Amino acid sequence: MSESIGTLRLQRKGDGEYVLWTENVVKRFGGIIALNKVNIKLRKGKITLLIGPNGSGKTTLVNVISGFLTPEEGKVIYKGKDITRLPPHDRVKMGLVRTFQIPKPFQNLTVLENVMVAAEGNPGENPYIAAIFRGKWKKFEREQVEKAFNILKWVGLVHKWDSKASDLSGGQLKLLEIARAIMKGADTIIMDEPAAGINPVLVHDLFDRIVKLSRERHVTFLIIEHRIGLVGKYVDYAYAMNMGEVISEGEPEKVFNDPKVLESYLGG
Amino acid sequence: MVNVVSLAEIIISFIAIYYILTVALNIKAGMTGIPDFGHAMFFAIGGIVVANFAARIAAAFVASQLGVSPGEAMQLVIAENTAIMVKINEALATKPLLSIMLIIFSIVVALLLGGLLGWIASYPALRLRGDYLAIMLLTASEGLRIFVMYTKSIMGSTPTVGLTTPALFAFTGDAGLWSTVFVASLAVIVYLFAERFHNSPSGRLFRAVRDDEDSAEAVGKNIAKVRRDAMIIGSAIAALAGVAYSFSTWIAGSSIAAQSIFDRVLWTFWPWALMILGGMSSNRGITLATIVVGALIVGPIRIYKNQIAAALPVDKLGFDPGNFASALEFTLVALLILLVLLFRPKGVIPEPPSYTLKPNELKELVKEAGEQLELSEEGQQS
Numbered sequence: 001m002s003e004s005i006g007t008l009r010l011q012r013k014g015d016g017e018y019v020l021w022t023e024n025v026v027k028r029f030g031g032i033i034a035l036n037k038v039n040i041k042l043r044k045g046k047i048t049l050l051i052g053p054n055g056s057g058k059t060t061l062v063n064v065i066s067g068f069l070t071p072e073e074g075k076v077i078y079k080g081k082d083i084t085r086l087p088p089h090d091r092v093k094m095g096l097v098r099t100f101q102i103p104k105p106f107q108n109l110t111v112l113e114n115v116m117v118a119a120e121g122n123p124g125e126n127p128y129i130a131a132i133f134r135g136k137w138k139k140f141e142r143e144q145v146e147k148a149f150n151i152l153k154w155v156g157l158v159h160k161w162d163s164k165a166s167d168l169s170g171g172q173l174k175l176l177e178i179a180r181a182i183m184k185g186a187d188t189i190i191m192d193e194p195a196a197g198i199n200p201v202l203v204h205d206l207f208d209r210i211v212k213l214s215r216e217r218h219v220t221f222l223i224i225e226h227r228i229g230l231v232g233k234y235v236d237y238a239y240a241m242n243m244g245e246v247i248s249e250g251e252p253e254k255v256f257n258d259p260k261v262l263e264s265y266l267g268g
Numbered sequence: 269m270v271n272v273v274s275l276a277e278i279i280i281s282f283i284a285i286y287y288i289l290t291v292a293l294n295i296k297a298g299m300t301g302i303p304d305f306g307h308a309m310f311f312a313i314g315g316i317v318v319a320n321f322a323a324r325i326a327a328a329f330v331a332s333q334l335g336v337s338p339g340e341a342m343q344l345v346i347a348e349n350t351a352i353m354v355k356i357n358e359a360l361a362t363k364p365l366l367s368i369m370l371i372i373f374s375i376v377v378a379l380l381l382g383g384l385l386g387w388i389a390s391y392p393a394l395r396l397r398g399d400y401l402a403i404m405l406l407t408a409s410e411g412l413r414i415f416v417m418y419t420k421s422i423m424g425s426t427p428t429v430g431l432t433t434p435a436l437f438a439f440t441g442d443a444g445l446w447s448t449v450f451v452a453s454l455a456v457i458v459y460l461f462a463e464r465f466h467n468s469p470s471g472r473l474f475r476a477v478r479d480d481e482d483s484a485e486a487v488g489k490n491i492a493k494v495r496r497d498a499m500i501i502g503s504a505i506a507a508l509a510g511v512a513y514s515f516s517t518w519i520a521g522s523s524i525a526a527q528s529i530f531d532r533v534l535w536t537f538w539p540w541a542l543m544i545l546g547g548m549s550s551n552r553g554i555t556l557a558t559i560v561v562g563a564l565i566v567g568p569i570r571i572y573k574n575q576i577a578a579a580l581p582v583d584k585l586g587f588d589p590g591n592f593a594s595a596l597e598f599t600l601v602a603l604l605i606l607l608v609l610l611f612r613p614k615g616v617i618p619e620p621p622s623y624t625l626k627p628n629e630l631k632e633l634v635k636e637a638g639e640q641l642e643l644s645e646e647g648q649q650s
Contacts, residue, residue, distance in 0.1 A: 089485075089488060092486075092488060093488070104480050104482055104483040104486075105479075105480070105483065106475070106476045106479035106480055106483060106484075107479050107480070108475065108478075108479055108549075108619055109472065109475060109476060109479060109621070109622075110621045112621075112630070113472050113475075113476070113621055113622060114476075116469070116472065116624075117472060117473060117476040117484070117487060117489070118487040118488075120488065122469045124468050124469030124470060124624065125469045125470050125473050126470065127465070127470040127473075127474070127497045127498075127501060128497075128501075130464075130465060130468035130469060130470035130471070131461050131464040131465040131468055131470070132461075132464075134464070134468070137468070137469060137624075141469060141624045141625065142625060142629075142633075145624075145625055145630065145633055146633055146636075146637070149633055149634050149636075149637035150637050152637075153637050153638065158634060158637060158638065161630075161634055162621070162630075180487060184487055184488070
């Protein structure tokens with residue numbers, strides 16, 4: 001965690017470069033074209049917003065990017081590599097993690113335990129040695145706990161480290177998911193409607209954390225959201241989709257006021 | 269009048285055996301969420317190892333005293349069990365080294381075979397969920413009971429009588445006392461193991477898989493392997509409980525039968541009841557529940573059940589006092605479970621977190637993390 005001390009304001013090398021992009025992605029479901037030659041680009045360490053009315057193809061695009069769906073045409077490029085046909089867990093290993101609309105925590109585990117489970121390669125997870133040879137994992141465990149506490153501090157959950165996940169609010173559960181993703185080594189996080197089902201006051205709190213993460217830890221975010229008024233001020237760049245196509249992109253304000261976008265929301 | 273020393277030994281043996289068996293179930297059901305209703309079959313492995321395998325080896329060692337070859341002795345000891353075992357047990361009483369070797373042999377082989385059967389049983393455990401898996405394991409246990417009962421080479425020629433167990437503690441002079449001491453020591457070792465296992469990254473991983481398989485998979489965990497490991501470790505410990513039972517002169521007596529070691533009420537549902545009372549995935553809760561319930565049942569309830577039944581107006585409710593007395597322990601534990609589920613649904617001691625590091629160490633680390641951030645925020649302002 002030494003990198004965090006005193007260097008928070010320093011831009012890391014490579015910030016602002018494109019870390020992930022799609023090239024003319026096409027996805028059909030039977031006769032319906034869900035995605036029609038979609039091109040979006042995510043800049044490293046920036047927050048990109050994807051808006052659009054229901055059925056416009058947002059979730060399909062997220063599924064294609066995270067590997068849950070394979071497109072018929074086009075490519076997904078991540079960190080310079082073509083990942084179009086890579087299975088989801090391999091993308092996770094590369095640092096591309098997605099969260100779901102409904103958080104799925106380990107209910108009876110504490111916040112710290114929830115994050116610790118995400119640690120990679122813990123020798124103590126071999127049940128045949130864990131109880132007898134504690135020395136084999138103690139040091140690794142301690143390092144990971146330090147890391148987990150720092151991540152919890154970053155997402156603003158450290159005061160809750162000893163609470164069971166079942167005692168957290170909806171917003172805190174989303175923060176916990178982010179913490180787990182970072183513990184897992186994610187540097188690109190795709191969030192499907194993070195504000196869904198959360199009280200608007202907490203939404204601002206959640207997005208403050210997301211902004212902090214992108215600025216200070218250089219995490220790249222792609223966020224799907226309906227309620228543009230609520231989250232618009234936090235994002236760096238926005239895409240609007242309708243009927244499987246990107247209809248507008250650019251600065252958030254510009255996209256929100258684009259007549260085509262307004263029209264698509266009004267169903268015109 | 270009750271002999272206090274014997275009663276104490278009986279209570280300690282009873283508690284120790286049930287404690288080991290309940291820890292085994294807890295690793296599978298409490299920690300990992302596998303609804304094992306076939307727990308008795310893993311327990312039975314321990315009984316078979318002692319009454320059959322250990323007896324055969326003992327027979328081979330004392331074959332010369334029986335006047336037959338070792339190979340013949342190993343067959344005779346099962347085929348003409350009662351007659352031969354009397355002689356073997358006489359010989360074992362004078363052979364401490366052989367007895368101790370057989371004790372160690374029984375424990376090691378039972379752990380291995382219990383683990384093997386658990387590994388086999390983990391195949392459906394990876395493919396079935398919830399109720400289906402519970403029913404499958406229950407029927408597997410019953411099926412194995414019938415197979416074992418009617419297989420002469422395993423349980424001898426008289427299914428209802430079963431096999432006389434080798435008297436492995438006869439050499440001590442007081443088998444009741446020393447089998448109690450030994451079984452209690454096993455329980456203490458299992459307690460330490462269970463505590464350390466719970467407070468390890470593996471314990472945490474098992475509990476995580478129980479809570480949400482999808483999430484565990486999403487953070488890159490191998491669910492199938494976790495469930496398999498839980499079945500292997502839990503079943504091995506259940507077989508150890510079976511060995512402890514067969515060693516115990518007080519609880520098993522001098523013989524075991526398929527009916528007794530595969531008994532689903534005694535060896536599947538009692539551990540479930542104790543685990544629910546104590547708290548799922550709560551080693552200390554299970555310990556407390558086993559000690560309290562075990563002491564109550566073997567102590568006052570079994571001794572005074574007829575008086576208790578006679579004192580209660582059960583005949584007016586249409587119950588036969590004799591039958592009521594014999595089922596009193598079940599009735600009382602059922603009542604206890606209802607009360608615990610009503611007032612403490614997570615058990616008497618709810619599941620603690622897995623403290624891989626000591627709580628104090630964690631508090632220190634969390635404080636350090638806080639200080640570090642304050643430091644970095646200062647750096648940010650300057």
